[in-house]
Amino acid sequence: MVMNVCIETYGCSANQSDSEIMAGLLTQAGFDIVHDPELADIIIINTCIVKGTTERRVISKIKKIEKSEKKLVVAGCMPEAMYKQLREITKAPAVGPYQIKKIVSIVKAAIEGKQIEALGGICNKTLLPKIRRNPVIDIIQIQHGCLSACSFCITRKARGSLHSESPDSISKEVLLAHKAGVKEFWFTGQDTGCYGFDMNTNLAELINKVTTNVKGKYFIRLGMMNPQHAKQILSELIEAYKHNQVFKFLHIPVQSGSNRILTDMRRGHDVEDFVSAVEQFRRNIPGITIWTDIIVGYPGETDKDFQKTIDLLKKIQPDYTNISRFTTRPGTEAAKKKQLPTEIKKQRSRVASKIVDKICLQQNKRWIDWSGIALVDEYNRAKQTWIARNYAYKPIVLKGQYRLGQFVKVKIKEAATTHLVGVAI
Template sequence: MKVFIESYGCTFNQADGQIIAGNLLENDIELVDSIDEADVVIVNTCYVKLPTEDKMTYRIQRLQKDYPDKKIIVGGCMVEIDPVKLDKIGPNVSWIGPHQLNKSADVVRATYCGEVLRQTGFSKESKVCVPKVDNDGLIHILQICEGCLGACSFCCTRFARGPLNSYPIEDIVAEAQNAIENGACEIQLTAQDTGAFGHDTGEKLSDLIKEVANLKGDFRVRVGMMHAKNILNEVDEIIDAMKHPKVYDFIHLPVQSGSDKVLSDMRRGHTISQYKEIVSKFRNGIPGITLAVDIIVGYPTESDDDFNQTVELLREIKPSLIHLSKYQHRVGAISSSLKEIPPEIMKKRSKFLSNFKQEITEEENKELVNSIQNVLVVEKGSKGGYIAKTNSYIPVIVDNVELGTFVDVKITEATSTYLKSELL
């Protein structure tokens, strides 16, 4: 039998797709590069937002219609978050829950033989040092923990990923070492919340960062998203660890709103004052650090004044990257019982922040024009050239270079999302 896998969503889910592939190869099941070649198609779903839910639903239905001779298996977050809808649109579809990846080969074999097999439910199985298929090779996604400690009112992902399950530092370092020895030049430490790492085991994120960064080799470490409330007691240690020259000067610190009232309604567990203190400490400790933030526009209890407080926060902290999302009800989320704000208000606020976001991020990037940067070339550009990363993890377009190498460039132009350069 031949299997084609397509994965959607965050880096963590991309890594889950790599584990599924690794499990299949370990069990002598062939992987192919196109649906046309496959007997079985696995759709590794994301379900974080309503537009993504619609995309996943459409994709599954389209596969069933366009490829009636193919066997379909659904994996990813949709399996645990919305099994009722999934069963409705695909009553004859098998499932692989995100905690059951070690049973992927069993599900594929059963499905190929005409059975409907659904492996779901939570597990404490480790996702570190297991077989993976990493087609990139240069960028290695390393899952450090799964689940979270949060109870955010708007989130449905936590229903799929469950309670926090941190993996041992020793195992994480061993996988990183193996990846580096096999050519990886960027190690991405990823989780639903890297800031929660070790809260269940007594280990510390700062220790993990140091141990990975101290490995031999020429590479960089990117630390993934952190929830502010979970690093309040470890900020100084994390900053100290991230000062290591092999760690990107980059922090992804979602805030979601600039209003304490809305943060409380969202059950975020921190205040704006605490958030700004964390940002200030990082910027003082690591000058030039790139700050990426997430903002949810139009939470049901967000007033005009709350929205204005968000705008003022962004104007004050001037993040280099801003990820905007319009609020929409999610399956099982507490906030889904609230009345959504009028669509015309949502549209107005979202448009304003989209324009405002571009102004802020472009302004920050323009400060780098004419500077000399040592960048790591990590991938080919979709429109030609190559994509490299500065030490502060800002994408740079560069030509005539070799993948996996460090090169010096001069920044010639800046946009709100990337830089252009010339090779020195």
């Protein structure tokens, strides 16, 4: 009898990629992948623990499945970084991020009621079987782990130190996927800015290699890169961004506008590094989209520190800013510090959100009346609208009949905080 497996994914694009690989391996082994957990015999929870809110959602889901008749497998970062806490709520089979090649044997063990786990290690993830949730987007983990030691981050405990995928294998995956119809590639990792530092290469050289080896119409979206490492290859990186196949999109998290807080966070960069990187990119890459992240309510953050963050946002005017209220992560340095009251964190988050929304809308309004080519990469079934991305990775909402992977010429008619509205011309 064929068994149905449902994979529920939490967290980052690296986790999404892991889930697609697990789906590919399980399908190859004869399992059926279903998206409705009610139809599943086995449920794999691919966990994320970056934020306390996500961790609580994951734990709630695990407890719910434990009470059901369904078999459970726990994957992702929780088994690696919060093993003790996980085992307090479930004895289900577990698989870490670097052991996903063993998912078939782990699932078979779950079916047989065995307690088994595969944790630790390291593995390459390019060129593995994959079932993509979106047939025109291939998420490629170009590197794993990082070289940083941020005081607030638990991901290092789960993903370890830097391990880069080889440029040849990445280039080959892009080539094969493009031939199979993929039009958009997400180069992702915990910090793409340090890609290749462990093998005498870097992100700029990787982009040059891929765009040289793989011809045709497609886009590469480069994932989050920390200023600490991006600044070391800045000139090369800016030149690499000029390739037509690269989305003019930079995700560079600053986390705070206060150098005192950045030092305490052990970020390895200061405000000036961030500002310099953004200004150089904007000067050389017209229309580039700038994304950043900030944490409000970090231990010891004063009103003055917070105001510096607000002032920085007003100065830089990012196209989008992800705001996180600080939450303690077990085993991190920041968790040992005296915490700010929850109400202060909430109040600062509200203040920052209002300013960020205003900036986002202003930045998007600049695109009104722009016309050019965009790639259709998403369909919203509920709203019956399509999302297309222009060269700056701006989401453009379209109505009409299109297909995923289609390149269309559009004109922007309206702007909202989170997206643009366009029409085909």
